[in-house]
Amino acid sequence: MNDATRPFRAAKATAIGNRESNQDRCFFLDDGNSVLLGVADGLGGHPRGEVAAQLFADVCETQFRQTPRPLCDPESFMLECIGRAHQAIRRFGSRQDPPIAPRTTAVLAIIQDGIAHWAHVGDSRLYLSRDNRLTLQTRDHALVRYVRQNADLPPRPRTSLTRCLGGLPQPPTTTCGAPIPLHEGDALLLCTDGLWSQVPEQQLAKLLAASPESLETALPALIEEAAQTPG
Numbered sequence: 001m002n003d004a005t006r007p008f009r010a011a012k013a014t015a016i017g018n019r020e021s022n023q024d025r026c027f028f029l030d031d032g033n034s035v036l037l038g039v040a041d042g043l044g045g046h047p048r049g050e051v052a053a054q055l056f057a058d059v060c061e062t063q064f065r066q067t068p069r070p071l072c073d074p075e076s077f078m079l080e081c082i083g084r085a086h087q088a089i090r091r092f093g094s095r096q097d098p099p100i101a102p103r104t105t106a107v108l109a110i111i112q113d114g115i116a117h118w119a120h121v122g123d124s125r126l127y128l129s130r131d132n133r134l135t136l137q138t139r140d141h142a143l144v145r146y147v148r149q150n151a152d153l154p155p156r157p158r159t160s161l162t163r164c165l166g167g168l169p170q171p172p173t174t175t176c177g178a179p180i181p182l183h184e185g186d187a188l189l190l191c192t193d194g195l196w197s198q199v200p201e202q203q204l205a206k207l208l209a210a211s212p213e214s215l216e217t218a219l220p221a222l223i224e225e226a227a228q229t230p231g
Helices: 049-066 074-094 201-209 212-228
Strands: 024-030 034-041 106-112 115-121 125-130 133-136 142-147 156-161 187-191
Touching: 024 049, 034 049, 034 187, 049 074, 074 106, 074 115, 106 125, 106 187, 115 125, 125 201, 133 201, 187 201, 201 212
Parallel strands: none
Antiparallel strands: 024 034, 034 106, 106 115, 125 133, 125 187, 142 156
């Protein structure tokens, strides 16, 4: 988001909700030339998802600090981050006794020269807020099946991810979006399914349309609302 003193404003928030551990990780770095934003969601049902998500964050931050900026090729940079993170997660899993296979989703965005570049794997999402409208930019790497658990109740959707970091030997096929020229007042929202599946898009749009000064207080409140919503 834009204001008079800085090209961008950023805020992050997360909550554990009703789970035993928080497997989400989020980060942003701004060196004055380039802004790096990232979100990861460790997969439940697989061991140490929180480690997989943290390794993704660590690899991205290390690569960002070690790469000259402004980045000459943002898309290649994001693909390298995802590939390196995938291998780091697999190395961690192979060193455990017995070996395990931690996994995580990932979504990255780079803002540079007034243009946003993004890449993602899994069902963590990136939205663009513009003129009070919220537009989903990513498309989930997931299959939805409807399962009937009780004959008296309608089938319920069950989602299975088709891509993630960790698990298979080769890095996952990563989706990279077309660069987005940003306008004054635009906002990007990177989030996990813990937010987008719990909070209506109208509420998300309302938050991002608010003044930049309210972002740091409104975002944690929204995350807390999502954490308390039954689902």
